[in-house]
Each structure stands twice: as structure tokens, then as C-alpha cells.
Amino acid sequence: MLFRYALTFFILFVGVGVDNFVHIDSNPVEKSMLFGLGMLFLFTRKVRWDVLILIVLMLLMTLISAFLSSYYNLSFNRYVRSVFSLSATFLLLAGTPTEKDRNTMIRLLTALPIIMVVMGSIYEVVGIRTLFYVDFLGAPRLQGSSIPAGLGTAGYLGSVAAMLGAAFLNKKIYLPLAFVNLIILVLSAARMPLALSVAICGYVYFVMVNRSFLMRAASVGAVIPAAAGFVLLFGESILTRFGSESLSGRDLIWDALQRVADAYPYFGIGLGHQILVIPGDVAFLAQTMAAHNEYLRVTVETGYVGATVIFALIALMCVAIWLRPATGRNFAFVLMCVSFFVYCRTDNAISSTTTPFMLALASFVFSARLTRTSSQAKEKRQNNWERTSKLAPTPGNEKWNEGYHI
Numbered sequence: 566m567l568f569r570y571a572l573t574f575f576i577l578f579v580g581v582g583v584d585n586f587v588h589i590d591s592n593p594v595e596k597s598m599l600f601g602l603g604m605l606f607l608f609t610r611k612v613r614w615d616v617l618i619l620i621v622l623m624l625l626m627t628l629i630s631a632f633l634s635s636y637y638n639l640s641f642n643r644y645v646r647s648v649f650s651l652s653a654t655f656l657l658l659a660g661t662p663t664e665k666d667r668n669t670m671i672r673l674l675t676a677l678p679i680i681m682v683v684m685g686s687i688y689e690v691v692g693i694r695t696l697f698y699v700d701f702l703g704a705p706r707l708q709g710s711s712i713p714a715g716l717g718t719a720g721y722l723g724s725v726a727a728m729l730g731a732a733f734l735n736k737k738i739y740l741p742l743a744f745v746n747l748i749i750l751v752l753s754a755a756r757m758p759l760a761l762s763v764a765i766c767g768y769v770y771f772v773m774v775n776r777s778f779l780m781r782a783a784s785v786g787a788v789i790p791a792a793a794g795f796v797l798l799f800g801e802s803i804l805t806r807f808g809s810e811s812l813s814g815r816d817l818i819w820d821a822l823q824r825v826a827d828a829y830p831y832f833g834i835g836l837g838h839q840i841l842v843i844p845g846d847v848a849f850l851a852q853t854m855a856a857h858n859e860y861l862r863v864t865v866e867t868g869y870v871g872a873t874v875i876f877a878l879i880a881l882m883c884v885a886i887w888l889r890p891a892t893g894r895n896f897a898f899v900l901m902c903v904s905f906f907v908y909c910r911t912d913n914a915i916s917s918t919t920t921p922f923m924l925a926l927a928s929f930v931f932s933a934r935l936t937r938t939s940s941q942a943k944e945k946r947q948n949n950w951e952r953t954s955k956l957a958p959t960p961g962n963e964k965w966n967e968g969y970h971i
Contacts, residue, residue: 567605568602568605568606568609568610568666569665569669571601571602571605572602572669572670572673573673575595575598575602576673576674576676576677576680578595578598579595579677579918579919580676580677580680580684580710581680582681582684582685582688582710585688585693585694585710586693592916593646593650595918596649596650596653599653599654599918600649600650600652600653600656602656602657603652603653603655603656603657604656606656606657606659606660607656607659607660610661610662610663610666611660611661611934612660612661613659613660613661613885613886615885616655616658616659616885616886617659619881619882619885620652620658620659620878620882622878623655623874623875623878624648626867626871626874626875626878627644627647627651627836627866627867627871628648629832629871630832630833630835630866630867630868630870631644631832631835633832634832634868635829635832636833636834636838638834638838639834639835639838640838643835643838644835644836644837644838646837647836650916651915653918654915654921655879655921655924657922657924657925657928657929658886658924658925658928661932661934662929662934663933663934664934664935666929666933667733667930668734670726670925670926671726671727671730671734671926671930674723674725674726674922674926675723675726675727675730675739675742675746676723677719678709678716678719678746678749678750679723679742679745679749681709681710681711681715681719682696682707682710682716684710685707685708685709685710685716688710695708696708700754704754706752706754707749709749709753713755714753714755714912716749716753716755717750717754717755717758717759718755718912718917718919718920719749719919720746720747720749720750720755720758720759720762721755721758721759721761721762721904721908721920721923722920722923722926723742723746723749724743724746724747724762724766725762725769725926726926727739727742727746728740728765728766728774729897729926729930730742730743731743731769731770731774732773732774733930736774740774747759747762747763747766750762757908757911757912758908761904761907761908764900765897765900765901768896769897772896772897815851815857815858817847817850818843818848818854818855818857819856819857819858821842821843821844821847822842822843822856822862822865825842826861826864826869829868831868832868832871833864833865833866833867833868833871833872835866836866836867837866838865839856839865839866840854840855842865855916856913857911857912858909858910858911858912859909859910859912859914859915860872860910862916863875863876863915880902880906883902883924886898887899887902887931891931891933892932895931897927897931898930901923901924901926901927902927904923905920905921905923908920
């Protein structure tokens, strides 16, 4: 119960966007909260020791890379803070969730993008910030209480969570919510999250939610006019964003980081040090110092050796969970995990406090320890009693009398 309350508080904290009216960098605060949430989860649930060992090995690899790095400006204070942040990301994978945990995770992530839009609307009314952000292409992008990319991540999580809610909880409630979250995601104009969400939601809908051939055909027929109507309403500016091949300055950052990776190829410059090596003019032109490519960032910080080991260990965590009997080797679990690794190619998926929740959502939904309903438990007890009563000796039975008469 305490873990679910803490999870609810964390999601609400992210959704409200506290940094909009308190001038702080919310990321370290959210990472600290996420670390505490993960530790609480481990203390109150059955620990998956295989996953926890993989997390420890991943952190050990970062330490080895730091010790072997030849970067002259390596700070162990910065390294320790980054290790703390990295471990917070994956702790929710190292415990066995319950059915109530699963349901709470689905509900909260489904609500997250809607909360962000509602709060963003309130902030615009009171004059704190605008609900839409106009990017350098002139496309208005819905940002809610965050930034367009942040709302895009929430939409990615929320649409998939809602579709899973339709599969596991209540089709009538969660299917409309999945549609709403996909609309929010489109309006945020986050290209990669939208592509990944559509792929996962499409699979879950056609394989797990709607198994009728006629209903599948009707659904496809309904999507086409709905999409056409959406384009007519929001068309030109959003299509400009989706049709653009611009990388929003990320290519400048990637070029700069690749040069650093080439200079420190084996063990990198130390975990958490990527922002120290972005040239000032590049940061100014790109309007960010974040790498927006976790493979490149981790390579810069831990070298090619460290990055290979770290991503292999993250993949092994997913495999270890998928191989558990509870998951049923469900392909949707694989799609969700693969989407996270694809997301790492174009955004700060590991550095983010919310994007890794796609892995947590996959774990909670497909490997939760399900509890029997009272009627199922009663039926099982009745069946067990009938089986044992047939085997038990009864008075009047000759074998019973033979064994117990005086």
C-alpha cells in the first residue's frame, strides 16, 4: 500500500510540473524521488536477485571505466551523483510486482498526459506559461505542464498503458483513453514516441483487445476518416513538423560528442561528464546540452567497452523478466522493451525520469504476481477437499476397520 501511495505521489509530481512555479531544476529532485521509490519497492516486494545482480554489474562497469579513464577533468563527485541517477532508473525492475501494483501503474500512466494537459491549461489561464510552444519551424506543439518532448514521452507511456488497460482491466473505459492519449501525443508533435506508440498500441489492440475479424476490419475503416478529419483540423503546421527532416540541432551535438568518443574510445571520460565537453557555440545553436542519443552519451562517458557491457546488461534484465513463467513469453512485452532501446537512439531515454517507465510498465503488466479472486480460491479449496475426502478412510470402510479396530 505504501509503495502505491509513493508511486501516485511521484506521477502527480511529474504531471504537475513543479518547476513551473518553483524555480528549481526538477530532474535531480525527481531522480531522488525515483530512487526512494525503487528502494521502497525492493523492501516491500519479493526481490528478483538476477535483475538486481545485473544492475550491480552495470554500476560496477561504470566504476571500472571511471578508474581506467584518461580524462584529466574527471570528478568522482559528479560520477557518484550520476551512478545514483542511473541506479534509480532500473530499480523498479528488480522486484516482483503484485496485481494491485500492475493496476495502479496502468491507471497512473494512463492519466499522466491528461494531467499534464489539464495543468498546462491552468498555467496558461493564470499566466504562468503557454499551453502550446512554437518551434523553429513555426509549428505549434502542445506542451502541457512540461515541454513538447516531455509531453510526448508522457503520451508514449499513457497511450500504451491505456491500451494495456483495455486488454487487462476495462475495455470500455481504457480504449477511449488510449485514443485521447494518442491525440495528445500527435499534438505534441513528438515523432519517434508517436511511431513507437502506434506500433505497440496496434499490436495490443489487434491481438489482445479485439480478436474479432469483423471488428478489426471496422476499426481500420474508422481510423482512416478519423485521421483525415484530424489532418483537416490541425493539418498544416503539425504536418510541417512531421514532414521535416530537421534534427533540431542534435546533429551538431552528435558531431561534437563523436569527436570526444574518438579521443577516449576505450573507457570514456566518466559517467555524468558528457555536458562538460559540449562546446558553447554548439549548445547555443542547439539550445540544449543534452546528448539526445543515449548510445552516444554512454559511449562518451564509459567508452565503447563500457557502453557495450551496459546496454547488454540492460537487455539481459529485460530477457530475465521475459523468461519468467508469469510473462507467458508475450510478444507485447518484447515490443515495449525494444521501443525503449529505439527511443535511446533519439532522446535522453535513460537520463529521463519518465521514459524508463516503459520498461517498468512492461514488467508490472506481464510479470505481476496475480491474486486469485475469492470465488476462485473457494472453488479450489472445494476441489481439494473433494479429492482428499475420496482418499481418506471412513467408518464402515473395511480397510479402515481392519486398520483401526481393537
